[in-house]
Amino acid sequence: MSVGSTKDGRFYVQYRVPHSKSPKREYFGRGIEARKAAKERDAEVKLMKARQEDVRESDVYLDELAQTYIDHEKAIGKKSIKDLTELANRLNRSYLPVLNHAPIHKLKARDFDKLALEYKGLSNCSFNRYLAYLNVIFNFGMDSDYIEKNPMANWWKRVKKQEKPRELEIGREEIQAISDNAPPHIQRVIKIIMNTGCRPGQTELLKIKYSDVDYENKVIRIRGTKTIRSDRYVPVQNEFLEVIKEWEKEARTEHLVEFRGKPIKCINGAFLKSVKRAGITKDVVPYHLRHYFASILVARKVDFKTLSVLMGHSSPAMLFSTYCHSVDGTGRKAIEKLPRF
Numbered sequence: 001m002s003v004g005s006t007k008d009g010r011f012y013v014q015y016r017v018p019h020s021k022s023p024k025r026e027y028f029g030r031g032i033e034a035r036k037a038a039k040e041r042d043a044e045v046k047l048m049k050a051r052q053e054d055v056r057e058s059d060v061y062l063d064e065l066a067q068t069y070i071d072h073e074k075a076i077g078k079k080s081i082k083d084l085t086e087l088a089n090r091l092n093r094s095y096l097p098v099l100n101h102a103p104i105h106k107l108k109a110r111d112f113d114k115l116a117l118e119y120k121g122l123s124n125c126s127f128n129r130y131l132a133y134l135n136v137i138f139n140f141g142m143d144s145d146y147i148e149k150n151p152m153a154n155w156w157k158r159v160k161k162q163e164k165p166r167e168l169e170i171g172r173e174e175i176q177a178i179s180d181n182a183p184p185h186i187q188r189v190i191k192i193i194m195n196t197g198c199r200p201g202q203t204e205l206l207k208i209k210y211s212d213v214d215y216e217n218k219v220i221r222i223r224g225t226k227t228i229r230s231d232r233y234v235p236v237q238n239e240f241l242e243v244i245k246e247w248e249k250e251a252r253t254e255h256l257v258e259f260r261g262k263p264i265k266c267i268n269g270a271f272l273k274s275v276k277r278a279g280i281t282k283d284v285v286p287y288h289l290r291h292y293f294a295s296i297l298v299a300r301k302v303d304f305k306t307l308s309v310l311m312g313h314s315s316p317a318m319l320f321s322t323y324c325h326s327v328d329g330t331g332r333k334a335i336e337k338l339p340r341f
Contacts (some may be wrong), residue, residue, distance in 0.1 A: 003038045010101060015045045018054065027061055036195040059103030059147040060146055062137075066091050069140045080202055087133055094118055095134055116159060124161035131156065170288050174280055182274035185259045188247065189267050190289060192256060195240045196221050197293035197311050200286035202265060204312070209254045213244055213272050222312060232312050257293070 005011050009030045016023050026041060028034040048054070073079045089264075096114045099107060115134075119127045131152075138150040179190045189205065198204040204222050212221035218241060219233040244256065252261035252310060267286060275284045290311075297307050 003035070003042050005035075008097065011035045013038050013042045013045065015049075015274075016043075021252060022067070023069070025061070025063070027058065027100060027102070059105065061103055062100050063091070063096055064099065065104065065146055066095070066137050067143045068144075068146065069137050072140070072144075080203075086262065090130065094130075104138070104147050104151055105149075109155045112152050112155045112159075127161055135209065170280070170282065170284050170292065172292075174278070174282075174284070175289065176294065177278040177280065178271075178274050181277035183270060185257055185264065186267065186270050186274050188257050189271065189286065191240065193286065193289040194293060196220055196222060196234045197290055198234070199312070200267065206255065206257055206264060206267070208256045210244070210248050210251065211254065213241070213256075215241055215245075230312075232309065234310055270276050291319070 003011060003013055010027055011029065011034045012025050012027045014023050014025045018051070026038075028038040028041070066087075070084055073084055074081075094115065099111055100119075102111070116127075116131070119130055122130070135152060135156055137148070138152060141147040142150055165167070175194070179187050182190065189200070192198065192208065193200060193203060202336065207223045208220065212223070214221070214233070217233075218238070219235050222232050222234055223230070247256065252258060253263050255263045257264060257267070271286050275282075294307060294311055297310075298304075
């Protein structure tokens with residue numbers, strides 16, 4: 001139990017509470033009045049301890065709620081360690097210096113305005129993404145009964161920026177050029193995304209194993225993370241199944257994508273080098289392959305419900321149907337409309 005101050009001059013009281021590994025820290029702001037309030041709270045905590053009473057916690061601050069959220073996500077395992085580390089870094093560099101001066105229920109629109117200024121020069125997409133992380137934490141706090149309301153909800157509705165639709169940056173010839181100039185594992189990446197429409201990276205693509213390939217039913221299981229029923233089964237063409245069989249004969253891991261006999265965690269660097277070697281100056285990333293997959297099917301008149309199932313998107317309408325019905329019939333017809341690659 002003690003009164004302390006941060007590097008930027010904010011006073012706090014730190015003490016331990018039952019059933020918590022980390023000490024509780026309450027902030028009181030800067031200045032003489034803040035220091036006085038911190039000392040009063042410290043005295044109150046010490047008195048409760050002396051009386052062998054449970055310390056009654058006061059207000060919830062963002063640092064505490066955010067750590068609870070991160071611990072929760074680690075426990076359920078839906079988000080990668082990389083994503084949670086990025087969130088923790090953003091909390092320490094950006095969110096907490098601006099918003100941890102007051103308890104959550106006392107945060108005002110002007111506090112969030114200060115935070116928004118830090119992201120002023122970013123694209124609309126990045127601006128929305130970075131502030132959406134914070135919104136998720138507050139919504140978690142509400143759902144878990146840590147806080148009564150989301151203090152940024154109304155503010156967020158006003159400032160959220162309109163994002164331009166993702167434009168198709170590449171065509172078939174350019175994709176072929178990238179593949180021709182790519183190392184074997186990136187060639188595999190291109191083939192898999194172009195045949196399944198899976199999300200690049202660790203969320204879906206790099207999770208696919210040979211055990212996920214059902215040769216009899218001609219489908220591949222995609223282990224997703226973004227939908228209510230996250231796993232889905234995507235029909236694939238016979239030619240691609242034959243390619244996978246050849247890969248499996250030489251495989252040194254259980255994953256479809258490997259490099260030097262080991263599973264890999266990131267494809268961006270090698271993909272971008274392949275783009276450069278192909279002489280393409282556009283800002284092409286692996287996600288454009290998934291976008292191309294979808295665009296081709298839309299252009300060939302595949303209905304949006306079927307496409308959303310194949311892509312792993314959820315919508316209110318889709319909650320009334322099952323994945324298997326769409327994939328068994330119209331899904332296979334849709335896949336047959338893809339160009340051979």
